Amino acid sequence: MLEGRFVRKxxxxxxxxxxxxxxxxxxxxxxxxxxxxxxVQQKYKDRFGHILEADYYEELDASAYEGYDEISHxxxxxxxxxxxxxxxxxxxxxxxxxTELHLLTxxxxxxxxxxxxxxxxxxxxxxxxxxEEIQIIAGQTVDMQVPxxxxxxxxxxxxxxxxxxxxxxxxGTYYAQMLEADNSGYIDYIEMDVEDGVITRISWDAFNIDxxxxxxxxxxxxxxxxxxxxxxxxxxxxxCHELLTLQDPSELAMKSDGTTDIVDGVTISIRPxxxxxxxxxxxxxxxxxxxxxxxxxxxxxxxxxxxSPENLGMLTDEGYIVYSFEDYPNLFKIFDENEVYIRDLxxxxxxxxxxxxxxxxxxxxxGEEGDDNDNSSVNDPGYIxxxxxxxxxxxxxxxxxxxxxxxxxxxxxxxYIDGIPGxxxxxxxxxxxINISYKFLKSYLGWMA
Amino acid sequence: MxxxxxxxxxxxxxxxxxxxxxxxxxxxVYAVFSYGLRALVxxxxxxxxxxxxxxxxxxxxxxxSLRDLSPAVNGIVLAMLLPPGTSLYMAxxxxxxxxxxxxxxxxxxxxxxxxxxxxxRLFVEVCFPERMSGFYSVGVKMLAYKSLFDTKxxxxxxxxxYSDFRPVELIAGHYPAFIGTGCLIMVITGLVYLIIKRSxxxxxxxxxxxxxxIGRLIVDVRTDVYNTFVFIMTSGVVFAAVFIMSDIxxxxxxxxxxxxxxxxxxxxxVALSLRGNPAVTLCVPPLAVGLISGFMxxxxxxxxxxxxKGGQADA
Numbered sequence: 001m002l003e004g005r006f007v008r009k010x011x012x013x014x015x016x017x018x019x020x021x022x023x024x025x026x027x028x029x030x031x032x033x034x035x036x037x038x039x040v041q042q043k044y045k046d047r048f049g050h051i052l053e054a055d056y057y058e059e060l061d062a063s064a065y066e067g068y069d070e071i072s073h074x075x076x077x078x079x080x081x082x083x084x085x086x087x088x089x090x091x092x093x094x095x096x097x098x099t100e101l102h103l104l105t106x107x108x109x110x111x112x113x114x115x116x117x118x119x120x121x122x123x124x125x126x127x128x129x130x131x132e133e134i135q136i137i138a139g140q141t142v143d144m145q146v147p148x149x150x151x152x153x154x155x156x157x158x159x160x161x162x163x164x165x166x167x168x169x170x171x172g173t174y175y176a177q178m179l180e181a182d183n184s185g186y187i188d189y190i191e192m193d194v195e196d197g198v199i200t201r202i203s204w205d206a207f208n209i210d211x212x213x214x215x216x217x218x219x220x221x222x223x224x225x226x227x228x229x230x231x232x233x234x235x236x237x238x239x240c241h242e243l244l245t246l247q248d249p250s251e252l253a254m255k256s257d258g259t260t261d262i263v264d265g266v267t268i269s270i271r272p273x274x275x276x277x278x279x280x281x282x283x284x285x286x287x288x289x290x291x292x293x294x295x296x297x298x299x300x301x302x303x304x305x306x307x308s309p310e311n312l313g314m315l316t317d318e319g320y321i322v323y324s325f326e327d328y329p330n331l332f333k334i335f336d337e338n339e340v341y342i343r344d345l346x347x348x349x350x351x352x353x354x355x356x357x358x359x360x361x362x363x364x365x366x367g368e369e370g371d372d373n374d375n376s377s378v379n380d381p382g383y384i385x386x387x388x389x390x391x392x393x394x395x396x397x398x399x400x401x402x403x404x405x406x407x408x409x410x411x412x413x414x415x416y417i418d419g420i421p422g423x424x425x426x427x428x429x430x431x432x433x434i435n436i437s438y439k440f441l442k443s444y445l446g447w448m449a
Numbered sequence: 450m451x452x453x454x455x456x457x458x459x460x461x462x463x464x465x466x467x468x469x470x471x472x473x474x475x476x477x478v479y480a481v482f483s484y485g486l487r488a489l490v491x492x493x494x495x496x497x498x499x500x501x502x503x504x505x506x507x508x509x510x511x512x513x514s515l516r517d518l519s520p521a522v523n524g525i526v527l528a529m530l531l532p533p534g535t536s537l538y539m540a541x542x543x544x545x546x547x548x549x550x551x552x553x554x555x556x557x558x559x560x561x562x563x564x565x566x567x568x569x570r571l572f573v574e575v576c577f578p579e580r581m582s583g584f585y586s587v588g589v590k591m592l593a594y595k596s597l598f599d600t601k602x603x604x605x606x607x608x609x610x611y612s613d614f615r616p617v618e619l620i621a622g623h624y625p626a627f628i629g630t631g632c633l634i635m636v637i638t639g640l641v642y643l644i645i646k647r648s649x650x651x652x653x654x655x656x657x658x659x660x661x662x663i664g665r666l667i668v669d670v671r672t673d674v675y676n677t678f679v680f681i682m683t684s685g686v687v688f689a690a691v692f693i694m695s696d697i698x699x700x701x702x703x704x705x706x707x708x709x710x711x712x713x714x715x716x717x718x719v720a721l722s723l724r725g726n727p728a729v730t731l732c733v734p735p736l737a738v739g740l741i742s743g744f745m746x747x748x749x750x751x752x753x754x755x756x757x758k759g760g761q762a763d764a
Contacts, residue, residue, distance in 0.1 A: 014474050017471055017472075017475055018474050021479065024638065025632070032620075
């Protein structure tokens with residue numbers, strides 16, 4: 001039984017205990033808060049110091065990244081004077097094959113530059129990517145602006161995503177290069193994949209007749225080759241992406257000065273691109289693939305110099321033949337008996353001619369009608385819509401299209417990288433992580449595109 | 450059978466329970482100070498539900514005193530052993546298991562053989578381990594309450610690398626832990642109060658802690674003896690020693706027997722600590738000691754009866 005006096009007495013004692021506890025807890029809290037802060041900052045520095053160098057870090061509240069399911073934590077780094085340095089984003093990329101890649105990314109506050117990437121090895125189902133491969137990506141992206149995309153050679157599209165097909169394309173890899181170098185010594189080339197009758201991959205670059213000069217894309221990334229507006233590599237990539245969406249080069253609405261207004265971020269002349277794509281489309285129609293093209297190019301060079309391109313040092317590492325035929329203007333032309341120009345020859349026809357094949361004349365080809373038909377397969381493929389001159393697309397034919405990488409408009413991409421050699425898929429895992437970080441920061445900080 | 454007061458009129462069961470509740474208050478204050486509204490609600494809820502459940506059972510069975518305060522003690526002790534992210538559903542399950550299955554079905558107040566609060570806590574830990582993982586950093590989200598009604602597995606779990614924490618933080622309870630076991634100073638405050646009020650027998654708790662310290666030192670000497678300090682600070686074993694191992698109902702032995710019980714409990718705790726589940730490390734030793742203690746009581750009682758019968762036969 002509880003007597004009232006005991007209850008009163010113990011209640012008073014309990015109250016005293018509560019007061020004593022509160023006092024002790026306040027003292028304890030005061031003593032430990034500094035220690036806690038030092039410990040936490042030391043932990044952050046150990047963990048993030050090599051990702052983003054800052055004097056101290058603060059974790060953002062989870063509500064700041066609500067809606068970004070991939071992001072688990074975000075930390076902001078500051079200098080001692082309180083000015084922000086950047087952010088460390090802790091995120092997990094879910095890959096297409098249901099594996100995970102846990103990354104830490106560091107991005108500067110003002111320049112949107114990537115400061116570091118680290119792989120955290122705690123995934124339940126780890127993605128098949130090695131630390132060495134992540135280091136390759138880091139080497140290409142750290143200190144560069146985000147967002148990031150794989151460079152033009154990997155501009156690809158899923159055939160199922162394409163609704164507009166050019167009829168009659170044969171599957172395979174097709175290639176065309178300019179026969180003469182431009183004023184800077186560059187020879188533009190296009191390589192194009194066709195799958196299920198759809199152009200699924202396209203790359204536009206240029207090598208230089210001066211073999212010590214880097215390819216145009218690489219030179220532009222390194223600042224050695226500059227054009228007005230975006231980097232040439234960026235514009236090349238944007239254009240390739242656009243063509244994959246549109247499929248038909250005529251819809252690029254090239255104007256008479258060679259430019260286009262319909263592709264964001266593209267200010268250069270797209271004429272070489274359109275001409276070479278048209279050529280590739282013609283080759284695809286014919287089934288004249290890249291290997292055949294290279295074979296005929298080899299025949300022509302061998303005919304001219306009585307030696308193989310390899311021995312002449314004309315082969316690039318990728319196997320392309322670097323030669324400008326400007327000294328042999330008639331090699332690709334056909335004349336009648338009176339030396340009157342009839343028409344241009346294709347690469348295959350020129351190769352046939354120099355290797356002892358017949359150079360057909362107008363009469364042998366069966367007159368003008370036959371001339372049109374025969375020529376339709378090469379440089380001047382008559383079946384291809386020449387396009388809407390001066391950028392005019394008739395009312396009702398302009399399509400709205402979305403072109404994005406990781407949900408980011410291509411025009412926002414700031415850095416193009418080569419990625420992991422031979423593995424665009426694994427490269428994309430890491431790039432996705434970087435771009436998710438960018439998307440969050442763009443929204444959080446209100447960055448303009 | 451009804452239990453009777455057996456020590457002194459100033460220290461009957463009800464008074465001792467009231468003193469235990471007072472001794473638990475520092476831990477309750479720490480819980481609220483560290484985890485805010487969630488800790489307060491959990492503590493009041495478990496204590497109130499335990500009282501209601503036992504009151505209902507006593508009315509149904511007609512056994513026990515309705516003025517008994519042990520349900521409140523059990524409810525508060527149970528709450529102190531819960532992670533701060535525990536939902537009320539899990540807390541209710543623990544209370545119902547402890548009050549009905551462990552305490553009610555085995556004779557009620559004074560007749561139980563294991564501590565019902567520890568049994569209830571262990572029950573939810575074993576059956577729903579993923580739902581008992583809601584640990585939070587101290588001093589954040591003090592007014593948060595959603596976890597109390599969350600039917601999902603807690604998402605946020607704070608890091609439990611206690612060796613990263615500084616000694617001052619560990620002593621002050623500034624690390625994620627069960628809501629009431631984290632601050633050694635608060636537990637010691639309660640212990641001092643119980644000693645002053647002569648409401649605790651120290652044999653079992655002291656032996657329990659001593660064996661744990663020795664055992665952990667033997668384990669940790671190969672790596673870092675600082676880990677022993679960290680374990681004593683963070684595991685809640687001091688809380689278990691003061692408020693569970695000293696339970697006179699389930700660990701009622703004195704003198705050497707009490708020391709022996711404490712040593713057995715300590716050895717079990719050291720062995721379990723190597724497995725790494727803090728709730729199991731905390732709850733299993735008192736339960737094991739309760740069972741052993743109950744068995745020894747039974748054999749003592751049977752031996753006395755045998756001797757009495759033998760004496761009568763001789764006469």
